[in-house]
Amino acid sequence: MAAVDVKSPVKKSRGIRLFGHRMPLSAQIGFLIIFINLFLMIFAPVLAPYGEGIVPTDMTKWAPPSAEHWLGTDAIGRDILSQLLYGARLSIGLSLLTTIIAFVIGIITGFTAAIMGRWVDVTLSRFADLILSMPTLIFCLVIITVVMAREQGFVDATGVSNAFFEGMVIVLVIGFLYAVPVFRLARAVSMNIVALEYVEAARLRGENIWWVIRREVLPNAVPPLVAEFGLRFCFTFLLIASLSFLGLGIQPPYQDWGSMVNQNAQAIFIGKPQPLFAAGAIAILTIGVNLVVDWLLSIYSRAHGENA
């Protein structure tokens, strides 16, 4: 806001804008929350007063908030603030990775179904229905339990660390499951686009399907997909947290926000506020992302001319 654009012929109304759209206060708050979270996540090693998973020598269980431990300590005396900052890396990082995987799979299959039509569409859609007919959390639990049972064999064979293997299993399973709703959205959105004549013109020209997806369909399907990305990120984030809470997600010594809630849960019974910090962090980030998504969706649903 330092430099005033004198040359601008049209006087823009006041307020913060993004891509030429005016941003309401709620979206600004949402962006602020996301930026703070990303900032804390990236600079966790600098900001955290203690290292990841380190139990200080002056170990005190359930220490109340103090000058040394701003948010107190947990059941084995770890600094909650430090754990929260490092947990952000796992929670947010894994959710992002998972959501990206879900989107890559979902968009490619969804667009293919819409463009190829006929039996490709029928096969993919019925398979999607099959997956959707099972509750996500339970499906996750089943697959993860089965895969984890063979964990040691796989780890020995490939030489990856246990933590890495577990992380990847979670990411791939949720990524796959959440690719299904993305598939449905991508298919519905691109069905409308595929019916337009510029896509027909490209097919008449003899373009291959990959070109049609990349150049004709994708650029026009971006707004609803971006909105879905935000929403899906929240769901992934919550699902990973739920898995961790149930003890199947991130394993010690690493902690994400979900497992922090789980491991600090007992403190509730002795009237201590510790579990609330991680739970609060989950809630605030979810709300922040949703505020931004709501705004994106409202732009998308506006009359066509206003987007141009």
Place this chain on the structure above:
Amino acid sequence: MSTTATARSFGDQVLDVEDLRIEVHTDAGPGPVLVDNVSLKLRQGEVLGLIGESGAGKSTIGLATMGYSRSGCFITGGKIVFRGKDIRQMNREQRQDLRGHGVAYIAQSAAASFNPALTLYEQICEIALRRGLMKEEEAKADAVRLFKELELPNPESFGERYPHQVSGGQLQRAMAAMAMITKPSILIFDEPTTALDVTTQVEVLASFRKLIREHGTAALYITHDLAVVAQIADRIMVLRHGKMIEVGDATQILQAPREEYTRRLVAERTVANQNLHQERAAENKPILEVTNVVASYRSLTKVINDVSIDIKRGDTLAVVGESGSGKSTLARVVVGLLPRSSGDVRFQGESLPPRLQDRTRDQLRRIQMIYQMPDVALNPRQTLLEIIGRPMEFYFGRSKAEVKVKVAEMLRHIDLPESFINRRPGELSGGQKQRVCIARALAAEPELIICDEVTSALDQLVGEEILRLLNRLQEELGVAYMFITHDLGTVRRIANKVAVMLKGQLVAYGETAKIFNPPFHPYTELLLSSVPEMRADWLDEVLSKRDRKAR
């Protein structure tokens, strides 16, 4: 029967609009002025035609007479006096009372305006019942009477049907019945026949006129087609960019227009009878031969049945017919979007595979297509360089630098400035977009271009420019056109051969001059006689002719 428009007398003044001004206001501040200083008066029983291109402000004025403006638009000046009361001073309830009761509106697309889940009775009688003007039986009886007046089939049971069970023309008339049920003082017709076929348009137009005359209702008739408005209006107002260009008696506007713009509008229709197509050195070998082609969509009904046509180099073949006649399907079969079920399509002597996927790149290149709606035929996220350059790159493997030079050349060729090369379709007007579509087709250096209703989404004068451009390109490049259209004016203008289609079959086929001169095929004659002509007594003449024939 033959009451000529000028001889009629009118009652009291019902509507007086003075210095109307309507502007767009957005969050970012004031936008364009849609209607600027327009004044009009309407007396009981009088029909005023509002005519102009899209964006002239016709519909905006029509809605304003009901005290309504679309979201983002505001009536910022002037008076709209309905029977002595200014609508702008009325409060919400008074305005709502006026709508439907004092002023009623008939929209362009009846199919989109009716609720598919309710019967016609429920929708037609709704307003009268909700206002408590009539009892249900009374309203139904009134509706039946209106159905009779509008010459709808089985008036007693017509209202029990659902909107999808009646034809487009019937639905449009049902909407007129809905408007008339409360006996309003003013009817607003907003392009009510534009979406209809020519043969249906005649019938609908005739019943609208009868309705207006018998009830002595005042009406605003909004259209872009001067020949249509000539049949129904007593006076005509010509609008352009929200400003009044000329207003006068219908006969005066048609026969002695004062303003240059009106003259051009009138002239566009009169020149429509000269053929632009110039005979070139005759070549005997056809480039496209379609023989005994049959095609259907999944079901068993044949959408096109046993159609044979051929096109030579430099030919323009017009394929005409009403909607549903199979003319667009024929184009889809030729390009391979719909595989034929029997018959043969040969191009330059070689048989083309039925399916698009089986054709070679070179076979695809030789036949290009231009669409009806330039808005959806161009990817809004690509620049003109990408849109026009892609065929050059794809078919000829040209380098980026070469493509850029060629696209600039092509833009000049279609009369667009070279500086447009980095623009996107959203920054162009409808006519400019259609030029880009033409350029994209030409970039493939085709031998045949299929034009699917290329001018019907454009304003008259813009469409005329596109036709001239196509004609010029044909003279320069010798490309052949297959011109699919329902507009016989266009056919006369551009084609040297005509194929008339009806229910999937070819009913007449040959040289334009032969088809359009007697002896006619009966269906060709019906089509030809249904094209509105630029004189006030045309409709009377057509109706009386048909009456005589019927007897």
